[in-house]
Amino acid sequence: MPIKDSISIVLCGGAGQGIQTIEAFLTRLFKIAGYPIFATKEYMSRIRGGSNSTEIRISSHAVAAFTDKIDILIPLDSEALPHLQGRITAETRILGEKAKALPTEGMVFFDIPFAKIAAEIGNPVLVNTVASGAVAGLFAIAPELIHESIRQFFAAKSQQIINQNLEAVERGYWLGMELRNSGQILLDMPVTSAIKDHIIVSGAEAVALGAVAGGCNFISSYPMSPGTGVLTYLAQYSQNFPIVVEQAEDEISAINMALGAWYAGARAIVTTSGGGFDLMTEGVSLAGMIESPVVIHVAQRPGPATGLPTRTEQADLNLVLYAGHGEFPRIILAPGNISEAFYLT
Template identity: 50%
Template sequence: MKDSVSVLIGGKAGQGIASIETLLTKGFKRAGFYTFSTKEFMSRIRGGSNTTLIRISKRPVNAPVFKVDIFVPLDTDSYYHALERISQETFLIAKKGDFECDCTLYDHDLPSLAKSIGSPIVSNTIAAALVFGMLGCDLGILKEIVSELYQDEMLEINLRALDIGAQLAEDNGNCRYCIEPNPISRKAGDFFLSGTEGVGFGSIAGGCNFICSYPMSPSTGVLTFLAKQSRTFGICVEQAEDEIAAFQMGLGAWYSGGRAITTTSGGGFALMGEGLSLSGITETPMVVYLAQRPGPATGLPTRTEQGDLELSIYSGHGEFPRIVLAPGDPKECFELTRMAFDLADQYQIPVIILSDQYLADSYFHIERFEIGSRQPVSRIVKTDAEYKRYCLSDNGISPRGIPGYGEGLVLVDSDEHTEEGLITESMSVRNEQNGKRLQKINLIFDEAIVPEVEGEGDIIVLGWGSTKHIIKEAVERIGDERVSIIHFSWVHPLSESQLTPLREDKTIVVVENNATGQFAKLLRLHGIRVDHQILKSDGLSFFVDELSKKLASALKEIR
């Protein structure tokens, strides 16, 4: 009996892959399995070869695997697209003669079966019921879910499709991959969240009341999520004409007392560089959600990569403090996004949340955590007639007023300015104001999240952002007691407290989803020795089985 089972669904955009994902992930969770799903898709509205991977287990699994146990290709192209992921142990659900493989074939013509009940579009529902039944799960769960999703004629035809799929499963018998469910995973309070939803809920918890963005994959999900929640939570939503305008509108919202976020990817963030610098000199808070995809230029718009770390740290001309956060799962997406609003407000700086397509579009089984009743703290002050927006202070933070709240005049300017906010070319004032802004970095260091060290081994496998759970499971598979894990979610600025564990006499292996090892370069700038790097930049995330092999190979060199 296997510890976990992986199911791969392949097909064209428009064939209902997302519907199968919804049915199976909801169904498996209700049946008592820990569930994870991720997807890779081409940059087109219809057609192409797209896949969704679903993993179920009796223990928590929150990472993808390359080799699959059950494969349902809804068209020929998707079969050949995923051919390398099939082994002799794979169960293939397809019409005999359509494909040639050495795996176990369940000979079923799903499109013809769907047409036989009057709707060719429900072949995906038949497939979902067949897979569900193959793994010994109760069809009643899927019927319950379908009843929640559809009404009238569509409900009736989908229920008939479920019956057909269940009968096929019964005729074939349970496959050898049946695993026992875990009643713990049925906990009603557990969450099944994507990274996108984590950032969306975190924005709401952080007091966001304005989002302005220009749609750009893979960040657009946060824009549409908050748009759907806008009436409930009082969020003003604006789709800007471009990324430059989106950022500037966000600054305007913060200047006038709002709490704003903008969402983008690498190409859009490149256009925001001037606005980022404006945030720096005017000391106006701003929160940016940067969901990475492979570049340069348009690159691979719907794929994943960790290629924009340096962009997020160094973009924007001039020197000014900023914070870059890189969550590793939806729980961290929630917590760090809420934190981003608080940090931006407290230190009057831009804060960047660095995600990627893999994390944004993957769904994780997250054990219930307390959101808490903490309300966002507003640090806006009521001004008096003598108010100085940029008055010098012991810690570099000036009281932040907004227009119309008090008697003071709130002046901000992109030129260097006096304490009152008036343009100046005085060298002494320049030194005072620049020093004031940079002084805040010392306070920000105290906020830095110190990564936990998992394990006591002398070989540290280190990652940041979305590689978190992939590294964790890969290391568990290897089972080498010499290995410990460190994951960074606060990636800039790096404090000495974060780096202390890395200054010990240990071997460091850095895993990154990019071609040049950007975080390893950052560590070296801080005097940390990096012994080995494992890099990947083909547009896909690491897979657990892939990474475990690469780690095992690296460990042999270290012996």
Template identity: 55%
Template sequence: MLKKGEETLFDKDISIVLSGEAGQGLNTIESLLITMLTRSGKQAFLSKEFMSRVRGGNNTTEIRVSSESVYAFVNRIDLLIVLSRNGMERLENRLSPATLIIGEAGNIPQKYADIGGRIIPIDFSAALADLGGSLFLNSYIFGMLAGLLSCNSEVAKSLIQDQFQAKGDDIVGKNLLAFQRGSELSGNMAIPISIETNASVVDRIALNGTEAVAIGAIAGGCNFIASYPMSPSTGVLVNLAKRSEAYDIAVEQAEDEIAAINMMLGAWYAGARAMVTTSGGGFALMTEGMSLAGCIESPAVIHLAQRPGPATGLPTRTEQGDLNLALYAGHGDYPRVIYAPGHLADGVMLSRKAFEVADQYQVPVILLTDQFFLDSIGTIDKSIFSESTLVNHIVETAPDYNRYAMTPSGISPRGIPGYGHGLVCVDSDEHSENGRITEDFNIRTAMVDKRMRKLAEYEDIEPELIGHPDYSILIIGWGSTYGVICEALKRLQRSDIAFAYFKQVYPLPTGTKELMERAKIRISVENNATGQFAGLLKMETLLDIQFNLLKYNGMPFSVEELTTRISGTLSI
């Protein structure tokens, strides 16, 4: 219940939530805000959750501005900006007596005023009536937040000009005027926000997880993508399509997921570096193609963006429920590698590495992300974009070339049609060294053994240990739980606890068991209902995970929630 609270000085961290309907243009504010904050020397992180609607419903965006680096969702709302009539009901349990609520009086139910809520009513419609009304509300809110957060107004204005210049001078001018009015309004609000600036932040790059995956793919030499749209994976397809001319990428929206994965395999066969991007339901249709990649020893890069299942589930929410699907997809035995980035820099790095590993070892590599990772916006250092040399593992074929030549490593020289004088014969049936169909039992056994030893020389990405090196309690997490676990550990301030962040979830890195054995208590944190990674760890190390902290309602863990649950677990 809301009651009138004391004035709060926001000098360390502030959580601002925008709540409105689909179609109101929150995306415009999001993209501009993080860039403005970064260029103004503010450390910021943006996450969002939205209903599966084109119009209406209720979508929210949380912007955290902090004196320290942050990369997690918090439940607390310090400043709520209400942009629609249904913008508060779902957020009621996140409000506190200290929450400031800004919005039109008609959008804020009377009950909040009756119980002493800290409400600042603003008539947005009247403020923008002469400009064209709600069409310019985003720039008005942008100006208000720029003023409240003491951002560089010239930077903000240049961002508006860049955003709207294609629509003509009149639209640019009206948006700048709306921005100015919002900025002037902030000066009359007397909301005490004083988040310190950090000069090192100014040169960082703002981007979301989708962009990180796409940029990493380009860095890995991706020049072909075939996919069928499916949330939350579609953004990678769209992003690469936007960059296709600049980076010479062939982009194909396939008729379905079965066609997409087979197009990708055909592209690798022809010499391209190719990928697909999909979600759980789409990947389920690709599993036969996964087996085909395993049998013909084709490189393959699959971006699997997780969302809550089964079936359609919650198509616009987040979950880590597809690890087992990625682990066991496809019939028969063949090697694979699975990466799960937990922050944006790893999104770039692992996406790039997926292409390198797929090409070098001729195996499928799966990049596991989720809606929270893909749609959140943060910043990364420019150094992540430094150029590096791509190694091409294609060989020129001789007339006696054998595609599946037996080698000690299990990796056969990979040729492509038209490069050399050899015949590049591949087949989904079991085959001999030259690629021709065989039913010889000895050859069958030799070929399976050959395929299964291909990763023998692969160099694992070991889990990153964060926290006290002499730990007795080990928190285990993978993928997008990275940020929230890091912040929870900071809040706990215990010298006996550490966090093992797994960015390679399969094969389990060689140091996994030793890392786990050093802990007396092991706690797994996962956004799924069954503790899928904990199950894999127990199966492969024979070590128990004493506690599984799980969440599977479609939302990520909040920092407060996870801190409380870890504390409660350790007090048992």
């Protein structure tokens, strides 16, 4: 594999297989190691099963967007390769268990016994940690940095679990290093100390932090993904700032509570998604009539109606622009990256 300045790693498996755990560990590890990262996920509307994937972009410079290409693919079940077939190219290197992933002719596949190693250590769940170690080995990240990251990541667990994960990541690491040292997969990107003090946040967290920085002290919402993350994040830290948090019985109640809060002198925000915002349009008109400020966070997801709860789509701008009857001023801010999500909020 030629040296690149941007590598796309995709992890794919069924819901419940721990894809998000691998993402959470690897993004933090790569950031600490000095690589700018960007991660995005797509998942089915299922608690178990389906075919979910996470993409992690590692780069020598700042990256802030999804890419269709896949450089390294970790399939954890038999549905992963068919699901991502349209994105797999001759340049894609696939690391997995041949008997489980079922690669087709023409794919560049490296058979790695993730499950066998996890079973030998004593816990099948450790497949994720073995896979994480293999990816870290491809980049030759310092072992002591990996070990410290494991200890921090599993700090709330028992010492036995920490030790098992340390062994799992170590064994996966040397498998990745073997592929690297043999020249079969060669990744060599410069690291930078410039991101040492950077923080890793999601889009929802950036919006929530921006709201806090802007003086928000009240949020009323009815949960609707993908907007719920703002509500839960502000609720999690409501005692620190402080912020009044109210989970309303529906979206109509939520926006009217926010209007009441503004009328009483609070700085309120409402978070929802396209289908929930539909129900708020009468409240939007009320805000226009009584000339009350109100801040509404609309996280976009595919419609119509309740649409696809676990997908995202940029399709609500016209809805927001023309919502409510009558003419009154409104400001619509559409952030294009994490930084804008914070500062525009």
